[in-house]
Amino acid sequence: MLGPPGAGKGTQAAFVTEVYGIPQISTGDMLRCAVKAGTPLGLAAKKVMDSGALCSDDIIIDLVLDRLKQPDCAHGYLFDGFPRTIPQADAMKNAGVNLDYVVEVDVDDAEIIKRLSGRRVHPASGRTYHLTFKPPRVPGKDDATGEDLIQRDDDKEETVKKRLEVYHSQTKPLVAYYSKWAASGKPGAPKYVKIAGVGSMDAIRDRIFAALK
Numbered sequence: 001m002l003g004p005p006g007a008g009k010g011t012q013a014a015f016v017t018e019v020y021g022i023p024q025i026s027t028g029d030m031l032r033c034a035v036k037a038g039t040p041l042g043l044a045a046k047k048v049m050d051s052g053a054l055c056s057d058d059i060i061i062d063l064v065l066d067r068l069k070q071p072d073c074a075h076g077y078l079f080d081g082f083p084r085t086i087p088q089a090d091a092m093k094n095a096g097v098n099l100d101y102v103v104e105v106d107v108d109d110a111e112i113i114k115r116l117s118g119r120r121v122h123p124a125s126g127r128t129y130h131l132t133f134k135p136p137r138v139p140g141k142d143d144a145t146g147e148d149l150i151q152r153d154d155d156k157e158e159t160v161k162k163r164l165e166v167y168h169s170q171t172k173p174l175v176a177y178y179s180k181w182a183a184s185g186k187p188g189a190p191k192y193v194k195i196a197g198v199g200s201m202d203a204i205r206d207r208i209f210a211a212l213k
Helices: 009-020 027-037 040-050 057-068 086-094 109-117 157-171 173-184 201-212
Strands: 024-026 078-080 101-106 119-121 128-130 191-196
Touching: 009 024, 009 078, 009 101, 009 201, 024 027, 024 057, 027 040, 027 057, 027 078, 040 057, 057 086, 086 173, 101 173, 101 201, 109 119, 109 157, 157 173, 173 191, 191 201
Parallel strands: 024 078, 101 191
Antiparallel strands: 119 128
């Protein structure tokens, strides 16, 4: 699942994994777990993530290859927002990690900034809100506890813009990488589909499943 931060890849990935009975592999989730656990990798990753940059390819690739060895990946898996760079894609190809489909969820920058900068989080529970799309009943307060909501550093507008700059310079080239590989018809080449990531969550889901069929 390929697309900019905030395109809804994680939400749509959850639908796909449920239908196909495969695990969702999100490097963001793996990194956040490492950050929460306070591991050396997590502490290093937090510093990078808070700046809006991406973690090094070596760290990410090692995380992913270890994850693929787990039993629940034996019958397939879905990469959510990975690979992010050409070297990561090459590393996966060289490691013999096969992809059946690459699904690009396409959303423009203005919409991404609106989506991400409006997010608010209740730190203790992880409940998320959005100032426009899912506002709390009381502004700035969690519905269940009444405690304060926060805006994560990586959701602040200036950080979102930096994340989009990084996406366009490092990850957007994967569109050409995978579409060219798919068009080659070479053995092991994935199928490549581009889905409009705007509209209702259900409409986007239906577009994806129509393409996968």
